[in-house]
Amino acid sequence: MPTGVAIHDVRRQLFDAAERILLRDGPNALTSRAVTTEAGCAKGVLHRHFADFDAFLAELVQDRIGRIDGQAAVLRDLAGTGTVAAHLVRVLTELFESVAVAIVALITFRDDLRARLRRTRPAGVPILTEAAAAIASYLAAERELGRIAAEADVDTLAPTLIGAAHLLFADRKGTPPEAEAVHRVVTAVIAGVVQDPPGRPA
Incomplete structure (x- = not known):
């Protein structure tokens, strides 16, 4: 993920990626790895912005x-x-x-x-x-x-x-x-x- 990208933009990118996975593959396919891969960012990005995966899903x-x-x-x-x-x-x-x-x-x-x-x-x-x-x-x-x-x-x-x-x-x-x-x-x-x-x- 490039430096200087606003947190809001990262969150939106991750949310949009999760929604694409849900629509295409269903809830069983939704994992933190799948989300970051779909979003095209490093694996650790999601956990830098959310306490855990369920916190991400709740938001x-x-x-x-x-x-x-x-x-x-x-x-x-x-x-x-x-x-x-x-x-x-x-x-x-x-x-x-x-x-x-x-x-x-x-x-x-x-x-x-x-x-x-x-x-x-x-x-x-x-x-x-x-x-x-x-x-x-x-x-x-x-x-x-x-x-x-x-x-x-x-x-x-x-x-x-x-x-x-x-x-x-x-x-x-x-x-x-x-x-x-x-x-x-x-x-x-x-x-x-x-x-x-x-x-x-x-």
């Missing part, structure tokens, strides 16, 4: 959670535009076509990582819990605009959508589910509450 998960938190505001701002179903299909597809599914499998696979994450996140599955909160916030905004029924329980609808979409995307090799399949699941879940009166143009 990888936190980094991904931070991205979801940033996307939540963007999703909420879409309330009142387009259709509720279309926005949900897009956000669920973006979530599960990303490294999220592999990270969830990684958390399940590694007991020490799961225990470390539980120190700050005692309930739920990291990544999926934050994604559900983002969707619930969006649905609440649509409810305020009258496009979701006033009695809709958005805190139940959101994890239901996450769980149903996860089943579509999990354990797939190769081609992801078609957009129409995701749309069918979304419309089935929200069928009883969606109002979709005309909103602002998409």
